[in-house]
Amino acid sequence: xxxxxxxxxxxxxxxxxxxxxxxxxxxxxxxxxxxxxxxxxxxxxxxxxxxxxxxxxxxxxxxxxxxxxxxxxxxxxxxxxxxxxxxxxxxxxxxxxxxxxxxxxxxxxxxxxxxxxxxxxxxxxxxxxxxxxxxxxxxxxxxxxxxxxxxxxxxxxxxxxxxxxxxxxxxxxxxxxxxxxxxxxxxxxxxxxxxxxxxxxxxxxxxxxxxxxxxxxxxxxxxxxxxxxxxxxxxxxxxxxxxxxxxxxxxxxxxxxxxxxxxxxxxxxxxxxxxxxxxxxxxxxxxxxxxxxxxxxxxxxxxxxxx
Amino acid sequence: xxxxxxxxxxxxxxxxxxxxxxxxxxxxxxxxxxxxxxxxxxxxxxxxxxxxxxxxxxxxxxxxxxxxxxxxxxxxxxxxxxxxxxxxxxxxxxxxxxxxxxxxxxxxxxxxxxxxxxxxxxxxxxxxxxxxxxxxxxxxxxxxxxxxxxxxxxxxxxxxxxxxxxxxxxxxxxxxxxxxxxxxxxxxxxxxxxxxxxxxxxxxxxxxxxxxxxxxxxxxxxxxxxxxxxxxxxxxxxxxxxxxxxxxxxxxxxxxxxxxxxxxxxxxxxxxxxxxxxxxxxxxxxxxxxxxxxxxxxxxxxxxxxxxxxxxxxxxxxxxxxxxxxxxxxxxxxxxxxxxxxxxxxxxxxxxxxxxxxxxxxxxxxxxxxxxxxxxxxxxxxxxxxxxxxxxxx
Ligand code: SF4
Ligand code: SF4
Ligand code: FES
Numbered sequence: 001x002x003x004x005x006x007x008x009x010x011x012x013x014x015x016x017x018x019x020x021x022x023x024x025x026x027x028x029x030x031x032x033x034x035x036x037x038x039x040x041x042x043x044x045x046x047x048x049x050x051x052x053x054x055x056x057x058x059x060x061x062x063x064x065x066x067x068x069x070x071x072x073x074x075x076x077x078x079x080x081x082x083x084x085x086x087x088x089x090x091x092x093x094x095x096x097x098x099x100x101x102x103x104x105x106x107x108x109x110x111x112x113x114x115x116x117x118x119x120x121x122x123x124x125x126x127x128x129x130x131x132x133x134x135x136x137x138x139x140x141x142x143x144x145x146x147x148x149x150x151x152x153x154x155x156x157x158x159x160x161x162x163x164x165x166x167x168x169x170x171x172x173x174x175x176x177x178x179x180x181x182x183x184x185x186x187x188x189x190x191x192x193x194x195x196x197x198x199x200x201x202x203x204x205x206x207x208x209x210x211x212x213x214x215x216x217x218x219x220x221x222x223x224x225x226x227x228x229x230x231x232x233x234x235x236x237x238x239x240x241x242x243x244x245x246x247x248x249x250x251x252x253x254x255x256x257x258x259x260x261x262x263x264x265x266x267x268x269x270x271x272x273x274x275x276x277x278x279x280x281x282x283x284x285x286x287x288x289x290x291x292x293x294x295x296x297x298x299x300x301x302x303x304x305x306x307x
Numbered sequence: 308x309x310x311x312x313x314x315x316x317x318x319x320x321x322x323x324x325x326x327x328x329x330x331x332x333x334x335x336x337x338x339x340x341x342x343x344x345x346x347x348x349x350x351x352x353x354x355x356x357x358x359x360x361x362x363x364x365x366x367x368x369x370x371x372x373x374x375x376x377x378x379x380x381x382x383x384x385x386x387x388x389x390x391x392x393x394x395x396x397x398x399x400x401x402x403x404x405x406x407x408x409x410x411x412x413x414x415x416x417x418x419x420x421x422x423x424x425x426x427x428x429x430x431x432x433x434x435x436x437x438x439x440x441x442x443x444x445x446x447x448x449x450x451x452x453x454x455x456x457x458x459x460x461x462x463x464x465x466x467x468x469x470x471x472x473x474x475x476x477x478x479x480x481x482x483x484x485x486x487x488x489x490x491x492x493x494x495x496x497x498x499x500x501x502x503x504x505x506x507x508x509x510x511x512x513x514x515x516x517x518x519x520x521x522x523x524x525x526x527x528x529x530x531x532x533x534x535x536x537x538x539x540x541x542x543x544x545x546x547x548x549x550x551x552x553x554x555x556x557x558x559x560x561x562x563x564x565x566x567x568x569x570x571x572x573x574x575x576x577x578x579x580x581x582x583x584x585x586x587x588x589x590x591x592x593x594x595x596x597x598x599x600x601x602x603x604x605x606x607x608x609x610x611x612x613x614x615x616x617x618x619x620x621x622x623x624x625x626x627x628x629x630x631x632x633x634x635x636x637x638x639x640x641x642x643x644x645x646x647x648x649x650x651x652x653x654x655x656x657x658x659x660x661x662x663x664x665x666x667x668x669x670x671x672x673x674x675x676x677x678x679x680x681x682x683x684x685x686x687x688x689x690x691x692x693x694x695x696x697x698x699x700x701x
Binding site: 014202 | 570634646667
């Protein structure tokens with residue numbers, strides 16, 4: 001499978017381990033990444049808040065660049081950020097709904113010979129895993145099942161709401177894919193209240209107290225449910241949940257110590273890659289429970305056949 | 308007309324078309340001194356009937372003390388807001404079969420709305436939260452004086468634009484699951500902010516600037532929404548409160564140039580300008596730019612407060628001094644700048660609101676929709692053999 005790949009800004013900025021892990025994991029899954037390095041920020045919802053036309057034009061530009069790759073043989077566009085997915089889907093919804101509006105936006109792209117044509121397929125890595133690769137295929141690639149690792153899913157708002165825009169329906173229960181992937185990799189899903197709530201990142205600079213208490217509540221709920229770690233397809237959630245965790249702990253008066261994995265890192269671990277090469281050492285909260293798990297399971301041959 | 312049949316186990320007879328459903332209701336009576344508990348009721352109705360019909364059957368046949376508020380039973384009055392299988396909505400507007408489909412264990416769980424105190428069972432105190440917040444935003448027209456001698460004349464488009472926020476039936480479903488309000492109960496919230504747009508978008512109102520400034524400066528106001536989409540998902544009327552909040556922010560920052568003390572406007576401009584300059588976000592500049600630039604005292608305070616985080620990120624090689632200080636520019640920056648300029652030069656904002664403009668017509672979809680409407684009408688006719696008791700037409 002070949003994908004026109006939009007890594008997003010944060011995965012190349014403050015969470016470089018995400019971009020790195022994706023680059024390691026993709027070939028192991030048979031995914032060829034054609035990086036869209038001329039594309040631009042999705043605007044993370046804030047540019048759309050500033051100007052709809054600007055956000056729609058910028059994302060139409062990214063889509064048009066991706067469509068060029070699709071013409072050259074890529075199967076679809078892929079992103080690794082819940083927020084990019086949501087922000088881009090919002091623009092796509094408007095662009096696809098009206099030929100007249102699309103033409104107006106495309107005027108901004110014509111000087112460079114770009115044009116967005118209705119109907120691009122743009123999927124987060126999570127959706128690609130389930131809908132393109134398939135869980136059965138993914139299961140076959142598992143070398144070191146996440147036996148006994150208790151993982152709490154954390155989706156990020158942008159990838160689960162609004163359900164119609166995000167394409168969640170009976171055939172595509174995208175709001176349960178993280179659970180399905182955790183189980184396929186041999187892990188145990190932890191049920192806790194925060195899985196589809198907000199990490200608080202969007203208001204971390206406006207209302208830091210509310211923001212950190214949000215993150216703190218979910219991390220605390222996961223801890224109460226005895227999670228070993230969380231996993232997220234969103235690098236912005238990762239910033240509030242991991243990078244800010246020392247501050248978050250203070251805001252809620254509780255020593256949280258909850259490691260948070262990026263989705264490709266969790267997949268990589270199950271595929272047999274080492275925590276170090278997946279960039280786990282770059283996290284602010286040391287993923288000790290995860291590393292302990294992986295070293296102990298390496299020797300446990302029984303766990304392999306149990307999968 | 309209705310026939311009875313014996314089921315396979317032979318134990319019960321059923322009227323054709325009826326189906327059994329189990330409702331799990333959250334019961335709570337503060338006066339009893341007992342904690343809340345869940346109680347199950349089995350009801351029997353056609354699957355397309357509403358969850359409210361089911362609750363009323365249980366109340367009628369089994370336990371008259373079940374507390375539920377309702378009136379119109381047709382998604383108009385906004386009384387029956389509840390949480391059904393963890394999602395807020397109208398009990399009269401949720402079909403039993405749909406609710407069952409969303410249930411994890413074959414039972415339909417009904418709970419009172421969140422973020423508000425419970426008066427009894429499924430009835431919450433709307434006065435304590437929802438109506439108080441509505442009152443907070445001065446929910447009436449403040450026209451310029453003197454009033455015109457006759458009517459106000461306004462462009463048609465301007466009124467079409469506010470119809471979306473006018474569609475609100477005050478059911479409180481959005482308030483129930485607002486994630487900012489869950490942490491910050493003082494947050495003005497989605498319904499009241501949607502109501503604000505109803506007046507800020509109305510050309511007859513003369514206090515747009517004051518309304519916006521008041522909410523922009525309020526630490527629990529315009530910039531306290533965390534963009535979680537729960538209100539869009541919850542609203543049974545398509546009001547999309549979060550979209551109205553984004554429009555309020557746009558109008559506050561760009562039309563009225565309100566620079567708020569919550570850094571809302573600065574944060575917006577920090578991101579907009581970063582993409583203009585680099586094509587991508589420069590996170591390292593996000594904190595200082597959102598606090599008024601590197602040299603602003605508030606910015607220094609914020610940097611100091613986040614110092615432990617930054618140090619840790621540096622220690623773990625997550626962020627390198629180079630990546631923090633140097634941010635690469637997109638090779639196509641001229642192109643991106645041109646798009647900014649073209650959009651900025653427009654006299655009127657180009658917006659495309661799908662609530663007002665319907666999507667381009669797809670013949671196959673129209674046919675499918677018409678078939679669906681006809682089928683629903685046929686079912687409705689079959690379900691209500693009697694004449695509408697009020698005798699009032701639509
Ligand atoms: S988007 Fe904003 S107003 Fe709407 S529910 Fe979320 S935090 Fe509340
Ligand atoms: S905005 Fe929608 S969900 Fe909120 S109170 Fe109004 S009708 Fe109900
Ligand atoms: S009873 Fe009126 S909206 Fe449900």
